[in-house]
Amino acid sequence: MPVRSKPAETSDPRLARRSFLGIGAALTGSLALGVRPGHAQPASPPAEPPWSQSIGPGVVDRPYGRPADAEADVIRRNVPWLTAGTESSISFSPLQSLHGIITPNGLFFERYHSGRPDVDPDQHRLMIHGLVERPLILTMKDIVRFPSVSRIHFIECPANGGMEWRAAQLNSLQFNHGMISCAEWTGVRLSTLLEEVGVKKEAAWAMVEGADGAHMNRSLPLHKCLDDCLVVYAQNGEALRPEQGYPLRLVVPGWEGNVSIKWLRRIKLGDRPWYSREETSKYTDLMPDGTSRGFTWLIDAKSVITFPCPEKPLSGPGLYEIRGLAWTGNGKVKRVDVSTDGGVNWQTARLHEPVLSKALTKFTLPWRWDGRPALLESRVIDETGYVQPTIAQLRKQRGSNSVYHNNSIQTWQVKPDGSVFDVQLA
Amino acid sequence: MFNSRNRAMLLAAAVAAVATAAGAAEPGYYGYGKIASPEEIAGWNIDVRGDDGAGLPPGSGTVARGTEVFSEQCASCHGTFGEGEGRFPKLAGGMGTLKHDRPELTVGSYWPFAPTLFDYINRAMPMQAPHTLSADDVYALTAYILNLNDIVPNEFVADQDSLAKVKMPNRDSFVWTDPRPDTMAKPCMSACANPADVKIVSTAEGRDLTPRTTGPLDTMQPK
Structure with missing residues (x-):
């Protein structure tokens, strides 16, 4: 220098x-x-x-902290042409600037169906009724009194990557993969609440509903409710953000994000599903033969290289650490392989602890770049043995109009100048 | 289909069931909260089940009344005839396009159940003022939108009984069990393809669709 x-x-x-x-x-x-x-x-x-050479501001200059001024670019962003307005839309987490498995609360991706409601926690109520012995109305104070658990889980919108079904379109990690975030959630097990109200024998499904203007609702099979669902009031140790459902939301681990109802106000048990708008006209997968798949809740295993990426190019030949994230709704990530030649040869990457069930898992692989063109890919295998497919394999099964559940391998093209582009391979 | 993933899910469900049975507290063990009264439940109990219309409230609405309500409450976004303004959803048309390269998913071409339409309008519409329409007006809008799609005649009256009897054109095209995993990729490690066959068939470079990821939020509009 x-x-x-x-x-x-x-x-x-x-x-x-x-x-x-x-x-x-x-x-x-x-x-x-x-x-x-x-x-x-x-x-x-x-x-x-x-x-x-100076003295800085003192404590409580910023009573609630914020990122350094130089990090001002690291924000949620949207694709303005994607939706009619921002009130029923999505924003994307800046994965290119994040370094761990936990998403900071201010950068957690957003999805609204009727904007972000401003809920008064003192007046908010959770009603549990339907096929139960004791229909209940709970205040936030009541809910916080129940035995608490904390779990780290990702939430991913099933439309993540949905704009890439036909072709490579968006040259960005943030916009192609940023509909996923991961946090430590604290709350009460849904099973605890259901035991408290007493589930009737004929109950087999639950309808969960939000307090937003859209009263967003979905049906969930009772076995999932009793398995690992959480009714949470905290996110990474502090109260939920309004964007993530303050004061109360559902977290349905490993399943598509929109079943994790935000601003949760009602749970009704029934004997059959409700077939709401959000599980019939939306969040169903249209196949090439004109049929559609419904109740496709599971988030299949997926991984993506977060460095390098279009937003974070290489700065000349030399040694780098390829970095990325992997996850699966089936449980734990078992292995991640990385290719630098478009999937001809693969090397197994290092998984970083903690490797948690239904949570983001970090992987890295050292790579000496010789300055020649490269095609970077990552491929996750989860604990059930499921292998992340290519986009060609997915299209062969589902065509290109299914919108949701594109968990295909991402290919990043590295050019000799170090720039990186979103591409798809034959 | 008893693949390993389904087995894992069944096992997890079975374990959860046993744990629930073993550690189950009696209903009311904690005693928190208050028992919901029938009046309290009635105020929030808005859900209507799609396939049989369970939960539909008393009331009724005609196509003619729906035409009026629609033009006042809905047309500014959805268009007078449900054609959709800008990027707001198109509500009518698209019949027979589901196998097309660019399918049009509307109430008529895609939705499997008519009562779901009542439920959704009542639950979420109009977007700027949800939960302000009377049951009669929601029935009327439901009738009008079904009529726009040529699913019910002009004289149709939507009510508790009639809606569940409407057979939507796409009703039988849904499969409600998840057939995944539907790809059987193998984790090959070396010489997995002929390098000469690895070709880029699509690139986002130069497509001008990507908002910027530095600086202020991008306001780019449809190309």
């Missing part, structure tokens, strides 16, 4: 700054390396940076 001046020798920071403003040659050098001019370098060694 060519630093020509010697600002550290002066005790006056203003002098140091002036001397830095004159280093055109050094700036040229930094541009070639991708460093933003006038940003990093004037404060790099041997200089003392200005933040080391």
Whole structure:
């Protein structure tokens, strides 16, 4: 790094700054390396940076913290042309800038059917009725009193990747894969609540409904409710965000996101499913023969390389760590393989602890890039032995009009200049 | 289909059932909350079951009345004849297109059950002012939208009895059990394909569909 001046020798920071403003040659050098001019370098060694020469704001300057100003690009984003308005729409998590298996609460993807309601927790109620012995109305205080559990689970919209069924369209990790997020959820098991109301013998299904303007609702088989569903009030240790269902939501681990009803207000038990709009006209998968699949709740195993990606290209040949995320609604990720030649040869990546059931799992693989074109892919195998398919294998079964449940292998094309593009292979 | 995944799910369900039976508290063990009264339940008990119309309230509505309500409450987004304005959903037409390259999924071409239409309008519409329509007007809108799709005649009256009897054109095309896994990929590790056959058939490069992922939110509009 060519630093020509010697600002550290002066005790006056203003002098140091002036001397830095004159280093055109050094700036040229930094541009070639991708460093933003006038940003990093004037404060790099041997200089003392200005933040080391002053006193910063004190505690409670930001009583509720927020990310550094320089991270302002790391936000949820939407595809404006996708929906009629933002009130019935989706936003995408910036996976290209996230480093772990937990999604920060402010970056968790959003899906609304009637906008984000502003619910008063003191007036919010959960009603449980139908085929039960004791129909109940619970306040938030009542719900928090029940025995609590915390579990880490992903939630993925089944339309994640849905715009890629026909062809590669969106050159972005965020927009092709960002309808998934993962959090630690705290609440009460749904089975505990159902035991408290007493399930009648003939009950076999539950209708779950939100307090939003759309009273969004879905049917769930009772066995899933009793297995691992949670009624949660906290997300990564703090109260749910309004975007994720404050003050109360359902979490249905491993199943398509829209069954995890937000702003949960009602659970009704019945003997058959309800066939609501959201499980007939939407969230059903149209096949090439004109038939449709309904109640396709399971999120199949899926993985994606998060570095490099279109938003995070390579900066010249050398050693890199390929990084990515894998998940499966079936339970745990067993193995992830990575290919750099479009699926001809594969290497098994390292899985990082913790590897949790129905949660995001991180994988990495060291890779020395020689600067030649490459086709990067990852492929997950879950604990049931299910292998993530290619888009060609999926299309062969389902055509290209099924919208949902595209869990195919993502191919990233790396060009000699290090840029990365979303492509599909024959 | 007893593949390993289904077995795992059945096993999980069985284990859960045993655990529930073994550790089950009696109903009312915790005693939290209050018993819901019939009046309280009635206020929220809005759900209508799609396949048999269970839960449909008293009331009725004609196609003629539906025409009026629709033009006041719905047409600004869905178009006067359900054709859909902009990117708002088209409600009518598309019959026989489900096998096409670009299928049109509407109430008439796709929805399997007529009572679901009542349930959804009553549950969520109109988007700016949900839960403001009377049961009669919801019945009328249901009748009008079914009529737009030539599923019921002009003199049709929607009510508790008539809606469940309407057979939607696409009713029998749904399979309600999940046939997945439907791909049987094998985890080959080396020489899995001829390198000469690995060809890019589609790229997002230069398609100009992707909003920016840096800077302020992109407002790009349909191309």
